[in-house]
Amino acid sequence: MYRRRVLPGFGLSLGYTLAYLGLIVLLPLAALALKASGLGLSQLLQLLSSPRTLAALRLSFGGALIAAVFNVLVGLLVAWVMVRYRFPGRRLLDALIDLPFALPTAVAGIALTAIYAPNGWLGQWLVPLGIQIAYTPLGVLLAMAFVGFPFVVRTVQPVLEAMDRDVEEAAASLGATRLQTFTRVILPMLMPALLTGFALALARAVGEYGSVIFIAGNIPMRSEIAPLLIVEKIEQEYAGAAALGVVMLCFSFVLLIVIAQLQRWSGRWAERST
Amino acid sequence: MRTTAHVSRPVSWQRRALHVLLILAVVCFMSVFLLLPLAVVFVEGLRGGIAAFIDTIGQREALASMRLTLLVAAIAVPLNLIFGVAAAWAMTRFQFRGKALLGAFIDLPFSVSPVISGLLYVLLFGAQGWFGPWLEQHGVRIIFAVPSLVLVTIFITLPFVARELIPLMQAQGSEEEEAARVLGATGWQMFFRVTLPNIRWALMYGVLLCNARAMGEFGAVSVVSGHIRGLTTTMPLEIEMLYNGYNEYDHIGAFAVASLLALLALLTLAVKTLLEWRYSDQIAPHTPGGH
Numbered sequence: 001m002y003r004r005r006v007l008p009g010f011g012l013s014l015g016y017t018l019a020y021l022g023l024i025v026l027l028p029l030a031a032l033a034l035k036a037s038g039l040g041l042s043q044l045l046q047l048l049s050s051p052r053t054l055a056a057l058r059l060s061f062g063g064a065l066i067a068a069v070f071n072v073l074v075g076l077l078v079a080w081v082m083v084r085y086r087f088p089g090r091r092l093l094d095a096l097i098d099l100p101f102a103l104p105t106a107v108a109g110i111a112l113t114a115i116y117a118p119n120g121w122l123g124q125w126l127v128p129l130g131i132q133i134a135y136t137p138l139g140v141l142l143a144m145a146f147v148g149f150p151f152v153v154r155t156v157q158p159v160l161e162a163m164d165r166d167v168e169e170a171a172a173s174l175g176a177t178r179l180q181t182f183t184r185v186i187l188p189m190l191m192p193a194l195l196t197g198f199a200l201a202l203a204r205a206v207g208e209y210g211s212v213i214f215i216a217g218n219i220p221m222r223s224e225i226a227p228l229l230i231v232e233k234i235e236q237e238y239a240g241a242a243a244l245g246v247v248m249l250c251f252s253f254v255l256l257i258v259i260a261q262l263q264r265w266s267g268r269w270a271e272r273s274t
Numbered sequence: 275m276r277t278t279a280h281v282s283r284p285v286s287w288q289r290r291a292l293h294v295l296l297i298l299a300v301v302c303f304m305s306v307f308l309l310l311p312l313a314v315v316f317v318e319g320l321r322g323g324i325a326a327f328i329d330t331i332g333q334r335e336a337l338a339s340m341r342l343t344l345l346v347a348a349i350a351v352p353l354n355l356i357f358g359v360a361a362a363w364a365m366t367r368f369q370f371r372g373k374a375l376l377g378a379f380i381d382l383p384f385s386v387s388p389v390i391s392g393l394l395y396v397l398l399f400g401a402q403g404w405f406g407p408w409l410e411q412h413g414v415r416i417i418f419a420v421p422s423l424v425l426v427t428i429f430i431t432l433p434f435v436a437r438e439l440i441p442l443m444q445a446q447g448s449e450e451e452e453a454a455r456v457l458g459a460t461g462w463q464m465f466f467r468v469t470l471p472n473i474r475w476a477l478m479y480g481v482l483l484c485n486a487r488a489m490g491e492f493g494a495v496s497v498v499s500g501h502i503r504g505l506t507t508t509m510p511l512e513i514e515m516l517y518n519g520y521n522e523y524d525h526i527g528a529f530a531v532a533s534l535l536a537l538l539a540l541l542t543l544a545v546k547t548l549l550e551w552r553y554s555d556q557i558a559p560h561t562p563g564g565h
Contacts, residue, residue, distance in 0.1 A: 006452050006455050006456065007367050007368070007448060007451060007452065007455065008455070008461035008464070009363060009367075009461055009465075010364065010367075010368045012360070013360040013361070013363040013364040014364040014368070014370065016356075016357070016360045017357065017360050017361040017364050017365075017376070018376075020357045020360075021376075021379055021380065024425070024428055024429050024432060025379060025382060025383065025429065025432065026379070027398065028394035028395055028397070028398050028429070029394060031394060031397040031398045031403065031404050032390075032393070032394050032397055034404075035397050074303065077296065077299070077300060078300050078303075078304070080296070081296050081297055081300040082300075085293055085296070085297055087297050087301075089301070093300075093301065093304055095543055095544075095546075095547040096304060096308050096309065096543075097304075097308075098543055098546070099308050099312065099539065099543065100308070101483075102486055102490075102539040102540075102542045102543050102546075103311075103312070103490070103535075103536060103539045104489070104490025104491070104492060104509075104510050104532075104535045104539065105388075105490070105492045105493065105510075106490075106492040106510040106511075106513045106514055106532070106535075107315060107490070107510070107513065107532040107535050107536055107539070108311060110315075110513065110517050110528055110529065110532060111311035111312070111314045111315045111318075111532070112311055114314045114318055114529075115310060115311060115314055121310070121314060122306075122310075146307065146311075149307070149308075178289075203385055206387070207386070207387025207388065207389070207390065208387075208493075209387065209388055209389045209492065209493035209496070210388070210492035210493050210496075210510070214517065227387055227388075227389035227390075227493065228389075230389050230390065230393060231389055231496070231497055234392075234393060234396055234400075234497060237402075238396070238397060238400065238402050238403070241393055241396075242393070242397060245390045245393045245394075248387055248390060249386065249387075249390055252385045252386060252387065253385070255385065256378075256381075256382075256385045260378075
């Protein structure tokens with residue numbers, strides 16, 4: 001209570017925060033909630049059950065899942081090399097990891113297309129080998145992996161940096177091989193960070209739009225993602241768009257809660273290990 | 275490195291070979307996966323030569339898109355800056371019920387797909403939306419006009435500054451501010467002489483990321499813009515319209531405008547790295563986030 005008397009601005013700052021959040025975030029969310037609740041469950045399911053919508057949802061969620069797994073594997077390797085080894089150009093590469101966060105998605109989208117299109121920089125060599133990436137679901141995966149790439153690296157890196165090498169030495173002196181040390185000692189300690197990075201990358205990839213639509217070719221039933229379908233539905237009728245939006249938003253919220261739990265878990269983990 | 279203090283086994287040539295192999299794998303992967311897209315933007319943008327490049331970005335529509343992007347960022351970023359400071363002040367200096375919930379709502383725009391962010395505002399202000407009919411009667415246009423571009427950009431970039439400030443101000447504590455008050459400073463004196471200098475680098479860091487996102491946002495503005503060329507197309511939308519045009523000249527134009535945004539991204543990364551490197555103790559340990 002003492003503190004509240006000494007420091008000013010409680011009413012002003014909290015009032016402003018609540019008013020701003022209410023107008024910018026809560027009011028629009030309420031509009032979506034009301035639109036969706038006006039539909040009713042049966043109508044909602046009906047709007048979502050067309051084969052085209054189901055295919056788009058499958059690609060968005062399934063593709064994001066695969067891209068996030070890819071990001072975990074590659075992100076772990078990149079984080080490991082960045083923390084444990086020293087080599088010329090390391091700092092530059094380390095700064096470059098955040099490029100997918102900084103590069104506008106439309107720019108990333110047309111750049112990836114220019115690389116992997118059949119007449120593109122790499123596409124002209126890959127397509128004769130039978131590997132077509134642009135305008136296929138593979139292109140969607142690639143764009144999703146690109147935008148989600150920094151998450152796993154950036155969640156794993158600090159944990160790896162803080163990790164006490166004594167543990168590894170102890171494992172080695174007790175007769176563990178390098179591989180055993182990695183799978184039994186290092187990997188369990190990295191697990192919360194890896195899972196957090198996975199969930200963040202997944203959340204990002206599911207909702208991604210800009211970088212995907214250029215390379216996807218957007219063929220219905222094949223390479224059309226759910227966010228694009230929302231955009232198309234807005235132009236016809238709001239109900240269908242709102243139904244799809246609610247499904248994706250609910251998924252994001254569940255994931256958000258999972259991420260918060262994971263971060264609490266990894267925080268506890270860090271406290272215990274120090 | 276700490277390991278030098280330990281008695282470590284001599285590194286066998288197999289392990290050294292593995293190290294080199296892993297480093298090479300990572301360098302090759304990142305070159306193709308990250309560096310190549312960046313290079314492509316500049317090379318394709320300059321394909322027609324410098325003169326053509328300047329000619330393209332000097333087009334009336336391109337210039338209009340740049341002005342609009344700057345305008346949107348110039349409104350959205352300062353508003354979110356003030357919001358971030360106010361939210362961080364309330365969250366870190368006072369105890370109140372529902373604080374965790376408030377924190378979750380501040381973070382929320384990061385977990386909403388850009389397209390859905392746009393959808394939210396269409397449902398609010400669109401022709402079939404909540405306020406749509408009323409707005410139409412009074413001749414106010416929000417959707418398919420500049421106000422909606424500003425609104426969705428504010429929504430998308432709302433968490434950046436607050437997220438940067440909250441952990442830092444939490445860690446700094448309020449002793450210095452309390453001292454200033456006890457010594458007789460007014461509230462604003464305390465804020466400008468104590469609080470602001472303490473958080474300035476973190477503030478700059480947050481503004482940097484907020485601005486990069488505001489200028490580069492595509493999905494959300496695409497939904498509400500209506501794509502009226504020269505009027506409601508920001509730079510990312512202008513890229514899309516040029517790219518989907520039919521002749522090759524437009525293709526080069528798309529990459530020319532894109533290379534300006536790529537330059538902004540590089541500049542952002544450079545300043546960000548510099549801030550992390552130089553003032554790591556005065557900015558919060560950063561957790562990645564956001565769409």
